[in-house]
Amino acid sequence: xxxxxxxxxxxxxxxxxxxxxxxxxxxxxxxxxxxxxxxxxxxxxxxxxxxxxxxxxxxxxxxxxxxxxxxxxxxxxxxxxxxxxxxxxxxxxxxxxxxxxxxxxxxxxxxxxxxxxxxxxxxxxxxxxxxxxxxxxxxxxxxxxxxxxxxxxxxxxxxxxxxxxxxxxxxxxxxxxxxxxxxxxxxxxxxxxxxxxxxxxxxxxxxxxxxxxxxxxxxxxxxxxxxxxxxxxxxxxxxxxxxxxxxxxxxxxxxxxxxxxxxxxxxxxxxxxxxxxxx
Amino acid sequence: xxxxxxxxxxxxxxxxxxxxxxxxxxxxxxxxxxxxxxxxxxxxxxxxxxxxxxxxxxxxxxxxxxxxxxxxxxxxxxxxxxxxxxxxxxx
Amino acid sequence: xxxxxxxxxxxxxxxxxxxxxxxxxxxxxxxxxxxxxxxxxxxxxxxxxxxxxxxxxxxxxxxxxxxxxxxxxxxxxxxxxxxxxxxxxxxxxxxxxxxxxxxxxxxxxxxxxxxxxxxxxxxxxxxxxxxxxxxxxxxxxxxxxxxxxxxxxxxxxxxxxxxxxxxxxxxxxxxxxxxxxxxxxxxxxxxxxxxxxxxxxxxxxxxxxxxxxxxxxxxxxxxxxxxxxxxxxxxxxxxxxxxxxxx
Numbered sequence: 001x002x003x004x005x006x007x008x009x010x011x012x013x014x015x016x017x018x019x020x021x022x023x024x025x026x027x028x029x030x031x032x033x034x035x036x037x038x039x040x041x042x043x044x045x046x047x048x049x050x051x052x053x054x055x056x057x058x059x060x061x062x063x064x065x066x067x068x069x070x071x072x073x074x075x076x077x078x079x080x081x082x083x084x085x086x087x088x089x090x091x092x093x094x095x096x097x098x099x100x101x102x103x104x105x106x107x108x109x110x111x112x113x114x115x116x117x118x119x120x121x122x123x124x125x126x127x128x129x130x131x132x133x134x135x136x137x138x139x140x141x142x143x144x145x146x147x148x149x150x151x152x153x154x155x156x157x158x159x160x161x162x163x164x165x166x167x168x169x170x171x172x173x174x175x176x177x178x179x180x181x182x183x184x185x186x187x188x189x190x191x192x193x194x195x196x197x198x199x200x201x202x203x204x205x206x207x208x209x210x211x212x213x214x215x216x217x218x219x220x221x222x223x224x225x226x227x228x229x230x231x232x233x234x235x236x237x238x239x240x241x242x243x244x245x246x247x248x249x250x251x252x253x254x255x256x257x258x259x260x261x262x263x264x265x266x267x268x269x270x271x272x273x274x275x276x277x278x279x
Numbered sequence: 280x281x282x283x284x285x286x287x288x289x290x291x292x293x294x295x296x297x298x299x300x301x302x303x304x305x306x307x308x309x310x311x312x313x314x315x316x317x318x319x320x321x322x323x324x325x326x327x328x329x330x331x332x333x334x335x336x337x338x339x340x341x342x343x344x345x346x347x348x349x350x351x352x353x354x355x356x357x358x359x360x361x362x363x364x365x366x367x368x369x370x
Numbered sequence: 371x372x373x374x375x376x377x378x379x380x381x382x383x384x385x386x387x388x389x390x391x392x393x394x395x396x397x398x399x400x401x402x403x404x405x406x407x408x409x410x411x412x413x414x415x416x417x418x419x420x421x422x423x424x425x426x427x428x429x430x431x432x433x434x435x436x437x438x439x440x441x442x443x444x445x446x447x448x449x450x451x452x453x454x455x456x457x458x459x460x461x462x463x464x465x466x467x468x469x470x471x472x473x474x475x476x477x478x479x480x481x482x483x484x485x486x487x488x489x490x491x492x493x494x495x496x497x498x499x500x501x502x503x504x505x506x507x508x509x510x511x512x513x514x515x516x517x518x519x520x521x522x523x524x525x526x527x528x529x530x531x532x533x534x535x536x537x538x539x540x541x542x543x544x545x546x547x548x549x550x551x552x553x554x555x556x557x558x559x560x561x562x563x564x565x566x567x568x569x570x571x572x573x574x575x576x577x578x579x580x581x582x583x584x585x586x587x588x589x590x591x592x593x594x595x596x597x598x599x600x601x602x603x604x605x606x607x608x609x610x611x612x613x614x615x616x617x
Contacts, residue, residue, distance in 0.1 A: 012327060013321050013323060013324040032327055034444065038484040039484060039487065040483065040484065044321065059444075062444060065378070066374040097382060097440070099382075101442065103382065103385060103386075103440060104404060107385075107400060108400075110372075142396035143394065143400075213395060215399060286500060286501030286578060286582075290496055290591075292588070293496060294494070294496045296592060296598075297595045298494075300599040312554065313528075314528045315555055318415070318417060318480055323414060325447065350462070353426065354423045354428070355527050355532075356422045356423065359538050360537070360538060
């Protein structure tokens, strides 16, 4: 069970009515799991699921919390997954709080042997509860911890090796991380285990100013930038074609604009697949 | 036994009352529907934000502990008769 | 080296501190993201409070609340159940005595609107109940005891009815209100203190017999009948216990 190797869009609540009424031509959709813990939104998603493959993308499970995964949250996610039968379930290489607190942001994880062991344990617990493989996404980060000893792509590689989980390769997050931390984006892409990458994410970003000057911010509030499209092209040749998803969360444009970006990604995917066949 | 009969009598009478009562929902006498839209149901995904999606992310820094004047209401509470606040009541 | 737990505790404390050194741009990003996401969640769940206080005042009180009582759940629909109590304890409460009760109405309405609509208990099904049956409330149901003016203010503010707001006179008298999601959407209705107490006993898991204690047959039947008419319950569980202690 996997989404088609095609472009999908992130379905957000303001687009629900238009989406249901127009049933647009998109291969699949992805939603933020926690928004559908609420009954009215779940009713809409149930209808969407009748016609489209749905991917559940979590933002609140906090797989990187040192005190483990919240059992109640995991139970709600399991109930949602049983109802929706998603093609994919994913989360982030991040934590959102500790000691029972949840701060509603994807916080950076120190990357070392202890955090890897902990993260693997939380991923395994989630996969056991959901009775399926999950995907873990590379996050956008704005600072690094001095105690980190493992580069992010190696951490993700080892995570997939130990838990059998897959990866979302977020192209924009790699671009943002490369700028913020001085990484080489191509080195990062080559270091990822291509066989474990099961999905791409594409989104817009902006340059920080004032207190955040000097950083690129993963804002999901605008069109995908040209350098990110170029990096996607490179990822397609390094890793290969995979289902790709257009994420927009703030300043939502008309649904048609998102579909146009998905169409661009679709064209690139098809070209990449054709090239792979010809080679 | 006494207690069981007691309950049965109440249940039968209650069921009778409920069965003949006009269903409240059908009356739609509450103004609930008008108020619902204020809560943004199906309008905004509050869990979207966790994905680092804040358009304001690059703007103002988080406020320090707010200055006391900011803690004074300036909204509709002033429209309530006798509801206006004098500065200093809220510190 | 800091252990992971120590690092996360320290980092979290820094993000929640009312002020911090934001010369490090990365920290400013996370602090902003958190403040923005949690303030948005509170704005969506407390629309009447937002309008009453105005933008700046709401943000300031939200900011204090976020630092003092951050979410305990990874789903922001659940964030804010303590906001009314925080407002009740703020200096605002002295000047705006209705404020916390308006917040309770906001929270009850928010809860109701996001709750599932469960099956209704029908009069036919009720006949199978026993004295020791325990009733199951609609998941959307909230029972509130409020100042009388709070409900009028809440309604007028959300309907943006300035004329109604101008007519409101302070009234600290108590009313008992039920808020729930019904077939037609959000339902808010006032009930008598007797019905409020009776429904409350059932909601809190007392048996039917215990809830009826001290009531005459006709009175108890009327109270239960009203609860059914209002669709407060989805069903009941026979407990199967033999005898109940006499109330």
